[in-house]
Amino acid sequence: MQKNLVIVESPAKAKTIEKFLGKDFKVLSSYGHIRDLKKKDFSIDIEHNYTPIYEIPSDKKKLVDTLKDEAKKSETVWLASDEDREGEAIAWHLSEVLKLKPEHTKRIVFHEITQSAILNAIENPRAIDINRVDAQQARRVLDRIVGFELSPVLWKKVKPALSAGRVQSVAVRLIVEREKEIKNFISEASYRIIATFLIPSENGNPIELKAELNKRLKTKEEALNFLEACRQANFTIEDISVRPAKKSPAPPFTTSTLQQEAARKLGYSVAQTMMIAQRLYESGFITYMRTDSVNLSSLAINTSKEEIISSLGEKYLKIRHYQTKSKGAQEAHEAIRPTYMSQKEIDAPSQERRLYELIWKRTIASQMSDAELEKTTAVINISSRNEKFVATGEVLKFDGFLKVYLESQDDENEGENNEKMLPPLSLKQELKYNDIEATERFTQRPPRYTEASLVHKLEELGIGRPSTYAPTISTIQQREYVEKGDREGTERKYNTLLLKNGNIKDCTKTEITGAEKAKLIPTDIGIVVNDFLVQYFPDIMDYNFTANVEQTFDHIAEGKLPWSNAIDQFYKLFHPVVKDALEMKMEHKVGERILGTDPKSGKPVSVKIGRFGPLIQIGTPDDEEKPQFASLLKGQSMSTITLEEALKLFDLPRTLGDYENKLVSVGIGRFGPYIRHDGKYVSLPKTLEPLSVTLDEAIELIKAKREQESQRLIKSFPEDSELEVLNGRYGPYIAYKKKNYKIPKGTEPKELSFDACMQIIKESDEKIPSEKKRTGRKKASK
DNA sequence: CAGTGAGCGAGCTTCCGCTTGACTT
Numbered sequence: 001m002q003k004n005l006v007i008v009e010s011p012a013k014a015k016t017i018e019k020f021l022g023k024d025f026k027v028l029s030s031y032g033h034i035r036d037l038k039k040k041d042f043s044i045d046i047e048h049n050y051t052p053i054y055e056i057p058s059d060k061k062k063l064v065d066t067l068k069d070e071a072k073k074s075e076t077v078w079l080a081s082d083e084d085r086e087g088e089a090i091a092w093h094l095s096e097v098l099k100l101k102p103e104h105t106k107r108i109v110f111h112e113i114t115q116s117a118i119l120n121a122i123e124n125p126r127a128i129d130i131n132r133v134d135a136q137q138a139r140r141v142l143d144r145i146v147g148f149e150l151s152p153v154l155w156k157k158v159k160p161a162l163s164a165g166r167v168q169s170v171a172v173r174l175i176v177e178r179e180k181e182i183k184n185f186i187s188e189a190s191y192r193i194i195a196t197f198l199i200p201s202e203n204g205n206p207i208e209l210k211a212e213l214n215k216r217l218k219t220k221e222e223a224l225n226f227l228e229a230c231r232q233a234n235f236t237i238e239d240i241s242v243r244p245a246k247k248s249p250a251p252p253f254t255t256s257t258l259q260q261e262a263a264r265k266l267g268y269s270v271a272q273t274m275m276i277a278q279r280l281y282e283s284g285f286i287t288y289m290r291t292d293s294v295n296l297s298s299l300a301i302n303t304s305k306e307e308i309i310s311s312l313g314e315k316y317l318k319i320r321h322y323q324t325k326s327k328g329a330q331e332a333h334e335a336i337r338p339t340y341m342s343q344k345e346i347d348a349p350s351q352e353r354r355l356y357e358l359i360w361k362r363t364i365a366s367q368m369s370d371a372e373l374e375k376t377t378a379v380i381n382i383s384s385r386n387e388k389f390v391a392t393g394e395v396l397k398f399d400g401f402l403k404v405y406l407e408s409q410d411d412e413n414e415g416e417n418n419e420k421m422l423p424p425l426s427l428k429q430e431l432k433y434n435d436i437e438a439t440e441r442f443t444q445r446p447p448r449y450t451e452a453s454l455v456h457k458l459e460e461l462g463i464g465r466p467s468t469y470a471p472t473i474s475t476i477q478q479r480e481y482v483e484k485g486d487r488e489g490t491e492r493k494y495n496t497l498l499l500k501n502g503n504i505k506d507c508t509k510t511e512i513t514g515a516e517k518a519k520l521i522p523t524d525i526g527i528v529v530n531d532f533l534v535q536y537f538p539d540i541m542d543y544n545f546t547a548n549v550e551q552t553f554d555h556i557a558e559g560k561l562p563w564s565n566a567i568d569q570f571y572k573l574f575h576p577v578v579k580d581a582l583e584m585k586m587e588h589k590v591g592e593r594i595l596g597t598d599p600k601s602g603k604p605v606s607v608k609i610g611r612f613g614p615l616i617q618i619g620t621p622d623d624e625e626k627p628q629f630a631s632l633l634k635g636q637s638m639s640t641i642t643l644e645e646a647l648k649l650f651d652l653p654r655t656l657g658d659y660e661n662k663l664v665s666v667g668i669g670r671f672g673p674y675i676r677h678d679g680k681y682v683s684l685p686k687t688l689e690p691l692s693v694t695l696d697e698a699i700e701l702i703k704a705k706r707e708q709e710s711q712r713l714i715k716s717f718p719e720d721s722e723l724e725v726l727n728g729r730y731g732p733y734i735a736y737k738k739k740n741y742k743i744p745k746g747t748e749p750k751e752l753s754f755d756a757c758m759q760i761i762k763e764s765d766e767k768i769p770s771e772k773k774r775t776g777r778k779k780a781s782k
Numbered sequence: 783c784a785g786t787g788a789g790c791g792a793g794c795t796t797c798c799g800c801t802t803g804a805c806t807t
Contacts, residue, residue, distance in 0.1 A: 009801065032801025040796095059804090086800050140798075147797020154796085161795040168797085278802085290800090467799055611790050629790085669787030681787055726784080733784060740784050 082332035089136035252335035255466035263452035327462030368401035393422030448519035481526035489515030528591030
């Protein structure tokens with residue numbers, strides 16, 4: 001019979017705490033929330049003060065039974081969920097569901113997982129803060145109302161199975177609007193002028209000094225005039241200034257900054273980072289990975305201090321306390337940091353090792369001294385002009401935290417910014433130029449969001465929480481509102497003028513600009529849904545909506561406002577708009593655009609979103625003849641497709657001609673364009689377009705496919721006809737009973753015996769459960 | 783991953799935030 005039961009949110013935490021508390025305490029975990037609004041129904045009783053209808057989800061029933069049992073057996077139950085809004089609600093749901101008696105129940109909180117912090121918490125229990133619980137209920141109910149009233153509007157007006165919500169819809173909006181900015185962006189050209197001077201040195205080899213003109217010139221004519229004026233000019237150093245500068249380290253990691261840095265430095269996706277961090281956490285290597293706090297425990301600061309002094313010396317140490325500045329932060333946990341600062345490296349798979357190293361460095365650097373620099377600026381006078389050339393150089397006087405870690409930047413600025421040291425210069429010194437070059441440069445359009453930069457923006461707006469950043473990004477991709485993709489850059493010509501040896505050379509060069517990788521790009525559906533929501537529900541789609549309701553939740557938490565009043569105020573405004581939107585008769589479908597008239601039938605041609613995505617329609621449903629439909633091809637978009645392109649789509653499936661007395665046709669299937677011949681299908685490679693592919697190209701493809709087919713079977717076995725060794729797209733493999741197996745490296749597929757194959761099958765079947773765990777759950781990628 | 787090649791006519795879909803295992807596609 002135990003005296004005490006402590007309930008925390010996370011099982012890994014439970015394990016650690018149990019060690020601190022001794023044998024009188026049993027520590028269990030609630031695994032997050034144990035009760036929620038019913039999954040399927042609306043589950044809010046609007047008529048009765050918005051009473052939420054809660055249920056214990058089926059996968060939590062067993063756990064709740066266990067907790068009930070253990071609670072019954074204990075004298076005191078300590079509710080030790082996190083101190084934030086959600087944590088308080090978890091404590092309250094526990095006390096309700098487990099029917100805990102107030103005199104036997106204590107609510108405790110702690111901010112770091114150390115023995116002293118936990119013992120201290122046990123000494124200072126309190127009661128459940130019902131106002132804070134109410135703030136959570138308001139949050140939960142509001143999100144359900146928004147999500148479950150808005151989504152059906154989309155099903156009716158746009159396309160079934162779509163979704164909308166306070167967080168995801170605004171995330172999509174950011175991406176759609178960025179795309180519009182990019183589309184409307186007009187780049188402006190100007191001329192950047194760089195002079196290279198040669199400074200004599202003691203050893204006879206002159207040193208280059210590069211200096212940039214202090215203004216950009218607007219036109220080619222101006223640039224030419226300028227170079228002309230430089231030809232015979234004198235250049236003298238007019239001013240040299242030296243000033244100290246410093247750089248400070250970035251604060252320790254939060255979920256959002258970890259996701260950004262892991263993407264920039266290690267190339268991990270947001271979901272990948274979280275999975276790896278979870279493993280590190282469960283292995284006890286790092287503190288909790290879902291946090292918005294930059295705070296380090298005193299233990300962490302002290303051990304960092306020891307580590308810095310012992311390995312780098314006292315002058316590298318500077319203790320710093322960071323303040324969380326992001327909107328809506330709740331700081332239930334510490335920053336993400338290594339559990340033991342003395343552990344510089346860990347023994348783990350390489351992804352985990354690299355992420356750990358990043359966290360270790362960031363944490364250590366956050367307690368290190370500033371880097372000290374010396375910036376030198378030399379201003380160079382031009383005798384024939386008023387503009388000046390400016391040369392800047394930088395010398396690192398003391399590396400400080402840079403010895404360990406430097407945060408990466410998001411921007412993709414062109415040109416190299418790594419400043420070098422300037423050669424020795426003196427005032428009034430006359431300079432001789434080697435060359436002066438004017439290069440045409442263009443203003444940059446804004447970049448598309450990456451997963452990580454979107455998270456950064458959401459956090460800045462106070463939208464979403466550390467536990468939802470990764471799921472939100474996966475949701476908007478699953479709903480096909482946005483796609484993660486690459487965009488090839490476009491070629492652009494630019495002009496350079498080079499003054500050298502008294503001559504001016506005029507060149508035209510080309511560069512690739514605007515290429516992007518793994519960026520979030522809105523789909524047609526994303527754009528249509530967003531424009532619709534922004535038009536009819538501007539309040540919900542406002543970037544400040546979340547920030548505003550958070551203020552209301554704060555009032556509720558302070559006990560100044562009953563939560564159902566707050567919800568009532570919102571609902572009375574919101575619901576009528578939903579009703580109107582549902583009943584609204586629209587002249588045409590949301591997002592529909594008329595492209596023109598079909599010259600053959602004289603009927604209107606339009607583009608809109610159908611049940612299966614964007615399509616072209618000829619005619620209207622009111623006509624006697626049913627309208628014709630055709631889906632858009634990959635790479636085509638509703639907003640840019642022309643009447644001509646649209647009409648071409650109706651040529652598919654298209655007959656190319658005869659081959660071996662059988663028809664060859666090209667069409668579009670569920671998996672993209674294909675060639676059909678003699679009852680067989682061949683996929684069209686990306687390099688060929690279904691609208692332009694020729695008969696000869698198609699025959700080539702058919703032949704290649706036959707060739708591949710003929711080589712498919714490497715070996716079969718008389719012992720069992722179901723066993724075959726085959727040659728697939730990814731090399732040879734073993735096929736048995738509809739399943740496929742990898743052939744181990746170093747084995748010659750032709751030499752495989754029946755027994756050897758069966759052995760491989762047996763071994764891999766045994767291995768599957770553990771393998772699957774790692775790769776499973778990746779739905780968002782298409 | 784290992785080969786696929788619609789059809790809209792019935793019933794279902796959906797939110798955000800806590801937290802980890804389940805489990806054959």
